[in-house]
Amino acid sequence: MAILTLTINGEHVSGKDDESLLAIAEQHGIRIPTLCHLDGLSDVGACRLCLVEIEGTPRLFPACTTKPREGMVVSTDTERLRKYRRMIIEFLASEGNHQCAVCVVNNHCELQNMAYETALTHVSVPYLYPKKELDASHENFIIDRNRCILCTRCVRVCHEVEGAHTWDIAGRGIDCEIISDLNQPWGTSESCTSCGKCVLVCPTGALIEKGEAVSEMEKKTDFLRYIVTARQKREWVNLDSDEE
Amino acid sequence: MKPRVATAWLGGCSGCHMSFLDMDERLIELADKMDLVYSPIIDIKNFPGNVDVTLVEGAVANTEHEEMAHLIRRNSRIVVSFGDCAVTGNVTAMRNSLTREAVLDRSYVQLADITPQIPRDYPTIAELMTTARPLHEIITVDAFIHGCPPTADQIWYAVSQLLEGKIPALSNVYLRYG
Ligand code: SF4
Ligand code: SF4
Ligand code: SF4
Ligand code: FES
Numbered sequence: 001m002a003i004l005t006l007t008i009n010g011e012h013v014s015g016k017d018d019e020s021l022l023a024i025a026e027q028h029g030i031r032i033p034t035l036c037h038l039d040g041l042s043d044v045g046a047c048r049l050c051l052v053e054i055e056g057t058p059r060l061f062p063a064c065t066t067k068p069r070e071g072m073v074v075s076t077d078t079e080r081l082r083k084y085r086r087m088i089i090e091f092l093a094s095e096g097n098h099q100c101a102v103c104v105v106n107n108h109c110e111l112q113n114m115a116y117e118t119a120l121t122h123v124s125v126p127y128l129y130p131k132k133e134l135d136a137s138h139e140n141f142i143i144d145r146n147r148c149i150l151c152t153r154c155v156r157v158c159h160e161v162e163g164a165h166t167w168d169i170a171g172r173g174i175d176c177e178i179i180s181d182l183n184q185p186w187g188t189s190e191s192c193t194s195c196g197k198c199v200l201v202c203p204t205g206a207l208i209e210k211g212e213a214v215s216e217m218e219k220k221t222d223f224l225r226y227i228v229t230a231r232q233k234r235e236w237v238n239l240d241s242d243e244e
Numbered sequence: 245m246k247p248r249v250a251t252a253w254l255g256g257c258s259g260c261h262m263s264f265l266d267m268d269e270r271l272i273e274l275a276d277k278m279d280l281v282y283s284p285i286i287d288i289k290n291f292p293g294n295v296d297v298t299l300v301e302g303a304v305a306n307t308e309h310e311e312m313a314h315l316i317r318r319n320s321r322i323v324v325s326f327g328d329c330a331v332t333g334n335v336t337a338m339r340n341s342l343t344r345e346a347v348l349d350r351s352y353v354q355l356a357d358i359t360p361q362i363p364r365d366y367p368t369i370a371e372l373m374t375t376a377r378p379l380h381e382i383i384t385v386d387a388f389i390h391g392c393p394p395t396a397d398q399i400w401y402a403v404s405q406l407l408e409g410k411i412p413a414l415s416n417v418y419l420r421y422g
Contacts, residue, residue, distance in 0.1 A: 093332075097338070097340075097341060098332070099328075099332075099334050099335055099337075099338055100328070100334075100392065100421040100422025101328055101334060101335060101392030101421075101422045102335060102338075103422065106422040107422065112421055112422070115419075115421065116419050116420070119419065120419075121331075121388045121390075121419065122325065122331050122332070122378070122380055122385070122388050123332065123378075124380075126381060127332075127333060127337070127340075127377075127378070127381075129337065129340035129341050129375060130341060131341040132341070215422075
C-alpha cells in the first residue's frame with residue numbers, strides 16, 4: 001500500500017493506492033453523487049452517477065471503481081458531469097414506472113433525492129412504461145420491479161453479507177431484471193433466510209416491507225457498517241453513540 | 245393591464261386545483277394582481293385568446309385533452325405543467341403498461357353496476373389514447389410545478405414569479421415530486 005497525492009477540484013489531496021477516487025474524495029469532504037455505491041458493499045459501477053473527469057483523457061470514469069494514480073487531476077462537478085448526471089436520472093425514471101405519490105418510500109427515496117440534486121424539472125426522453133412484475137409471494141417482503149433501478153445493491157448484500165445469494169440479474173440490456181433463485185417467486189426461494197437486508201439497502205421502493213402504506217417506509221442502512229466492521233475488524237461499533 | 249391567467253384540467257383528479265384554492269387569503273392578493281380568464285373554478289365555456297400564463301393540471305389521456313393542449317398552446321404565452329400528472333404522467337399513466345382494451349373493459353364492463361358496455365361510436369365522447377402522456381410530450385412547456393398535489397406554498401411561489409414575468413426556477417426547496 002502506498003500513499004499517493006492527487007488533485008480533486010483544484011484541491012491537493014492524498015489517498016491510498018488501493019482506495020477508490022470516491023473514498024478519497026469523501027475523506028476530504030468532497031461529495032460525489034452516487035446510487036449503486038453503499039459503504040460496506042463491493043463497488044460495481046452500475047449506475048454511473050459518480051462519473052468524474054480525469055485530465056488527459058476525454059473518457060469519464062466512475063469514481064467508485066477507479067483507483068488513484070500519482071499526480072492525477074480529477075474534476076467531480078463540471079457542467080458536463082452535471083448534464084450527464086441529470087440525463088442518467090432521466091433514463092432511470094423513463095425506464096421504470098415511478099409514481100412517487102403512491103410509493104411506499106415517497107420522501108425517503110434515493111432516486112428522488114438524486115432527481116432533486118440534479119435539478120430534474122422533467123424527463124426529456126419519452127417514458128417507456130415497461131410492463132414489470134410485482135412479486136408479493138414472500139411472507140414479509142415485496143419486490144416491485146417497476147421501481148427497480150438495477151443498482152444491484154440487493155444482489156451484493158445478499159451474496160457478500162448475508163451469504164445467501166438469493167438475487168441475481170437475468171436478461172440483457174433494457175430487459176434486465178432482478179430474479180430470485182432460479183427465476184421463481186421469492187416466496188418459494190430456498191436460499192432466502194428472510195433476513196431483510198436487501199430490503200433495507202434498496203435505494204428505491206423496489207424492495208419493501210409488507211404492510212407499509214404510501215410514504216411510510218424509511219430505510220436505514222447503518223446496520224451494514226455494524227456487521228461489516230464486526231466481521232473485518234472484530235469491533236462492535238455502537239451506532240447510536242456514533243451518530244451524536 | 246393585469247396579466248391574463250388561465251388554469252385547465254386535463255387527466256388529473258382536480259387535486260392540483262384544490263391545492264390552488266388552498267392558498268387561502270393569498271387568493272385575495274392574487275385577485276388584485278391578475279385576471280383569471282379561464283378555469284374549471286369559474287364559469288366560462290371556451291378557452292380565450294391572448295392568455296399570458298396557463299397552468300395545466302393532468303396528463304394528456306384522451307383525444308379531447310390533446311386538442312385542448314394544442315388550443316392552450318396556441319393561445320398562451322407561457323404554459324406551465326401544473327402537478328405531477330402533467331409533469332410525469334404520474335397516477336394517470338399507471339394504466340400505460342396495460343392495453344387500452346383491458347383498461348376500458350375493467351372500467352366500463354367488469355366494474356359496472358348497470359348497463360355494462362364500452363362507450364363507442366358516440367362522437368361526443370373523447371377517445372382514450374393508448375397511453376396517457378406528460379404534457380411536454382404533446383406541446384412545448386415553459387415551466388413545471390411538481391408535487392401530487394403541489395403544496396399551496398409551491399403554487400404561490402411559482403405563480404408570484406410568473407406574474408412578475410419570470411420563469412420559476414424550481415431547482416430549490418420547491419422541487420418536490422410526490
Ligand atoms: S422509488 Fe422513489 S422515485 Fe420511484 S416512485 Fe418511489 S419514491 Fe418515486
Ligand atoms: S431477505 Fe436476506 S436472504 Fe432473503 S433475499 Fe433479502 S438479503 Fe437475501
Ligand atoms: S431491487 Fe432495489 S436494490 Fe435491488 S437492484 Fe433494484 S433498486 Fe437496486
Ligand atoms: S456509485 Fe459509482 S457507478 Fe454507481
